[in-house]
Amino acid sequence: MGLKEAKRYIQELHKKQDNPFLWPNYLTGLPDRQAVLKKLDSVYPKIGSYGIAFVRIGNIHPYLLKYGYNRHSELIQWAAAILKTSCKGVRGSFVGTVGTHDFLLIAPAKRLDSLLSASDRLFRKKAMQFYNETDRSRGYIFSFKDDSGSNVKVGLMKLISYVIKEKPEVEKLNLIPYLERLCREKEAEEQKSPQ
Template sequence: MFKKKILVIDDTEFMIKLISDILENAEYEVIKAFSGAEGLLKVRSEKPDLVILDIVMPGMNGFEVCKILRDDESNNLMPIIMLTAQDNEEDKLKGLELGADDYITKPFNPRELISRVRNTLKRIDRNRWANPLTGLRGNIEIQSEINSRIARKELFAVLYIDLDNFKAYNDVYGFASGDRAIKLTADILHDTVKLFGSGKDFIGHIGGDDFVIITIPEQSENIAEAIIEDFDRKILDLYEEKDKKRGYIITTDRLGNHMKFPLISVSVAIVTNEFRILFSSLQVSEIAAEVKKKAKDILGSVYVKDKRKG
């Protein structure tokens, strides 16, 4: 497994050694720079996962370095933790305004340094893998979550949520309205899990109109029913009155033929290891594809739970 790479920019050898020793003991790879100019070169050549940046340095100070880094869009997702010897509110505010993610005041506790570094990296990783529209975690984290529950031999249920007739809606109402439907779905999933979930549930966005919820088996059907009820009520707000009244929309194909499509509904496929042993996230997704096909063959919003054994 690759170690996270951290660049420490400070003009004092003592402080760099102190920080390096703490981070290396915590299994991080440390790169050192003794000036702002050297630090900027190291950012370009080493591509660190995080920068710890001292504010008070001769020549180019930490604020100037932070501004230069943040002005370059390629560094947007690289977190910066500012380091200052003064418990000065103005310094902290200026650093945050320039785009710093956090700050540490010297002298600091080694445990505090590690906690701030770890939490910042975790937050940035979540942002990096999150869907930009919904803020939900994507495929890599979905697979990891399923595989980790399998490894821990936990009983779990995975709900695969898919919107029916979404493409037709997107074609007629436009991409902006399509995005609103996707965001509405994400909000419904979040609210439903908050009300009916186990407290340790996971919500993910595979992409497009496909979502995932990982929960405990005994809550899976309650969650599915609540999603359907809430979705069928709220999705109507995204339609014009004429389409709501007739219960369908009309679109035109490439040959100019008019086609009727029902309003968007939601299909939920539930896969669980209650009745059979599941070995991987790939196996779970393959079973879900079969179950989802059955759900989508039924008109309207519906859920289907796989209860096959073996």
């Protein structure tokens, strides 16, 4: 699994996009929210054997503010392609689209963390090509002082995920919004203390 496989996935996706009815999500080629909900029906009782990760493209909004929307679709496709090709080698895994910059990944619990780590590493590598040399070298796109007077640096794009490997104390119907909220909180925390 690597960037070559992800690129091949995007090339195949572009061929199939000629007929949008072949794909649930036209932009990514991944199953859409309805398909994700159907998959959750079968996996929810097996949480423990399987883990579920809500994955989002972190720091994409600051990127769009600075660089514009010209490559927005391309960024989303790369994130989807990297997640999809990473899952391809893991039996029982699944990835679908649940929002513009959001994905749900399901995989055997033992493999989930390494799958997410490898996907994030590849996405960060690819995302570097979307920045100018100055931003790449300093590792952030802009900085500002917050209300408390602390200096905040807005970092580069990455994949942020929130993972569950045990049954949560939330109904299946509310699982995606629950995971999304926790993932966004994690992203906000990481923004306060960038790595």
